[in-house]
Amino acid sequence: MPLKIPDTLPAVDILKKENIFVMDDTRAHTQDIRPLKIVILNLMPLKITTETDLIRLLSNTPLQIDIIFMKLKSHTPKNTPIEHMMMFYKDFDKIEKEKFDGMIITGAPVENYEYEEVTYWDEIKRIFEWSKSHVTSTLYICWAAQAGLYYHYGIPKYHLKKKMFGIFEQYCLDAKLPIFRGFDDIFFMPHSRHTEIRKQDILNDNRLSLIAESQESGVSIVMANNGREFFITGHLEYAPYTLDQEYKRDLGKRDDVDMPKNYYKDNDPELPPVVRWRAHGNLFFTNWINYYVYQETPFDISEIK
Template sequence: MPITVVKDLPAIARLADENIFVMDTVRAESQDIRPLQILIVNLMPTKEITETQILRALSNTPLQLDITLLHMVTHKAAHTSEYHLSSFYRTFDEIKEQYFDGMIITGAPIELMSFEEVNYWQELTQIMDWSEDHVYSTLYICWGAQAGLYYHFGINKELLPSKLFGVFENEVLNTQPMLLRGMDEVFYMPHSRHTTVPIDKIKANKQLEILAASEKAGAAIVRSLDNKHIFVFGHSEYDRDTLQREYERDRGLGLDIAVPENYYPDDDPKKAPIVRWRSTGTLLFTNWLNYYVYQETPYIIEQIKKMKRQRLHRE
C-alpha cells in the first residue's frame, strides 16, 4: 500500500528497508485518485519511533493514505528536535479547517496523572471536540484510549496494584464486527501501563461494546456502536524490542521493574523476545481502515459532518 507522507521523513528510509512502500508528496500529487486523509496525533515522547510503528501498522492495505502528523503546541517535546517537528508535523491551528477520513491518537507515558493535570489536556479535548464534525472514525491507543473514553463517555481510569507489563492473551468476545474479521479467537497484545478502565463501567454504557478482553489485562478492544470511536488498550503496533528497551531503561534508572510477562522465552531476558502480536496489529489497522473508514467515509470529504449527523439522527 502506498502511504503518503512529507518528503524526507526519516521513517521512509526505515520502512523502505522492510520493503514497505511509502510515497512522498511529490509523487502522490501526480496521481489522479482520492487518497484517504489520515491524521496521526502523536503524543509519544519518542515521536520518530512511534511514527515508524504506526506507519508500518497502516501499510498492509491496498488503499492509498495521505498522512498528516500532529503535535501538541502546549507541550514541549523533550526527545524530538524542533527541526523534526517543524519539518514533518503540523499544529491544530494549521489543520482545523480540514477534514479527515480517520484519526489516530497515540498513547502517552502520563497515565499516573489525572487527565486534567496533563498540560495539553485542553488542547487535546479541543481536537476531540473538533473531530466530531471533521473526522469520520477515530482509533485511540493505550492512554489515548483511556483519554477518549473519559472525555467522550465519562468513564475514568483506575490505578492498578502494579504495572501491567508484558504480552497478554486476549479472547474475542464478539466475532461479528468487521474490525475483528480474520482475527483468531485468542490473540496476543503487548501492554505497558499502570492504569485500567473497569470492564463493568464499559459494559454499563449502552453506547459501547467490549470486543475483546483478558482476565489479566482487562478490556483490550472496545468500540462505540456507531464505529466512530475505536479504543485499543494495548500496543499491537510495537516493535519486537519495544518492551525490552523499556525494561532496560527502567533497570538502568534503578526502578523496581519486573521482567515483562510472556515476552522472553522462559521469561529469560537473555533470550530474544518472541513476536506474537504482529498479525493482530495488521488486522486491527487494516480492518479499521477498510471497514470503518474507507467503506463509510464520503468521497467528498467535506460531507463528513453532514453524514455523521444524518446517521446520528437515524439512530
Template sequence: MPINIPKNLPATELLKEEKIFVMEEDRSKSQNIRPLNILIFNLMPEKEKTELQLLRLLGNTPLQVNVTFLNTATHVSKNVSKTHLESFYTTFEHVKHRRFDGMIITGAPIELMEFEDVNYWNEIVSIMDWSKTSVTSVLHICWGAQAALYHHYGIGKFPLAKKCSGIYDHTITDPTVKLVRGFNDIFTAPHSRNTSVSREEVEAHPKLKLLSASSDAGVFIVMSEDEKHIMITGHLEYDAHTLAEEYSRDLAKGLTIDIPENYFPNDDTSKQPNNTWRSHTHLLFSNWLNYYVYQETPFEWE
C-alpha cells in the same frame, strides 16, 4: 498501494528496507486517485519510533494513504528535535479547518496523572471535540483510549497495584464485528501501562461495546455504538523489542519493576523476544482502514 509521507522523513528508508510501498508527496500529487487522509496525533515521547511503527501498518493495505502528523502546541516535546517537529509536524490551529478520513491518537507516558492535570489536556479536549464532526473514524491507543473513554463517555481510570507489562492472551466477545473479522478466538497483544479501566463500567455503558478483553490485562478493545470511536488499551503497534527497551529504561531510572510477563523466552532477558501479535496487528489496522474509514468516508467532504 503506497502510503504517502512527507519528503525526507527519517522513517522512509527503513520502510523501504522492509519492502513497505511508500510514495513521497511530489509523486502522489501526479496521480488522479482519492487517497485516504489520516491524521496522527503523536503524543509518544520517542516520536520517530512511533512514526515507523504506525506507518508500517498504514502502508500494508491496498489503500493509498496520506499522513499528516500532529503535535501539541501547548506542550514542548523533550525527546525529539525541534527541527524534526518543524519539518514533519503541524499543530491543530493549522488543520482545524480540514476534514480527515481517519485519525489516530497515540498513548502517552502520563497515565498516573489526573487528566485535568496534564498541561495539554484542554488542547486534547478541543481536538477530540473537533474530531466528532471533522473525522470519519478515530483510533485511540493506550492513554489515548483512556482519555477518550473519560472525555466522551465519563469512564475514568484507576491505578494498578503494579505495572501491566507483557504479552497477554485475549478473547473476542463478538467475532462478527468487522473490526475483528479474521481474528483467532485467542490472540496475543502487548500492554504497557500503570492504570486500567473498569470492565463493568464499559459493559454497562449503553453507547459502548466491549470487543475484546484479557483475564490478566483487562479491557482491550472497545468500540462506540456509532462505530466512530475505537479504543485500544494496549500497544498492538509495538515492535518485538519495544517492551525490552521500556524495561531497560525503567531499570536505568532505578524503578522497581517486574520483568514483562510472557515476553522474554523463559524470562531470560538475554534472549530475543518473539513477536507473536504481528499478524493480528496488521489485520486490525487493515480492517479499520477498510471498514471504518474507506467505506464510510465521503468521496468529497462538503
C-alpha cells in the same frame, strides 16, 4: 498500501529497507485518485519510533493514504529534535478547519496524573470534541483510550500496584464485527501501562461495546458509535523490541515494573522477544482502514459530520 508521506521523513528509509511499500510525495502526485486523509496525533516521547510503527501498520491495502502528523501547541516534546517537529508536524489550530477520513491518537507518558493535571488537557479536549464532527473514525491508543473514554463517556481510570507489562492473550467478544475479520478467537497484544479501565464501567454504559478483553490484562478494545471510535488499551502497533527498551530503561529506577510477561524467549531478558502480535496488529489496522474508514467516509470529504 501506498502511503503519501514526506520524502525526507526518517521512517521512509527504515521501512523501504523492510520491503514495505511507501509512496513519497513525488510519486503520489502522479496518481489521479483521492487519497484517504489520516491525521496522527503523536503524543509518545520518541516521535520517530512511533511514526515508523504506525506507518508500518498502515501499509497493507492498495489504497493511497495521505498521512498528516499533528502536534500540540501547548506542549514541547523533550525527546525529539525541534527541527523534526517543525518539518513534519502541524499544530492543531493549523488544520482544525480540515476534515479527515481517519485519526489515530497515541498513548502518552502521563498516566499517573489526573487528566485535569495534564498540562495540555485543555487542548486535548478541544481535539477530542473536534474529532466528533471532523473525522470518520478515530483510534485511541493506551492513555488516549483512557482519556477518550473519560472525556466522551465519563469512564474513570484506576491506578495499578504493578505496571501491566507484557504480552497477553486477548479474546474477541464479537467475532462477526468487521474489525475482527480474519482474526483467530485468541490474539495477543502488548500492554505497557500503570492504570486501567474496568469492565463493569464499560458494561454500565449502553453507548459503549466491549469487543475484546483479557483474563489477565482486562479491558482490551472498546467500540462506540458503530466504529466511529475505537479505544485500545494496549499497543498492537509496537515493534518487537519496544517493550525490551522500556524495561531496560526502567530497570533499577522503579519498583513497580517487573520483567514483561510472556515476552522474552524462555523468560530470559538476555534472549530476544517472541513476537506473537505482529499478524493481528497488521490485520487490525487493515480492517480499520477498509471497513471503518474507506467504506464509511464520503467521497466528498467536506461532507463528514
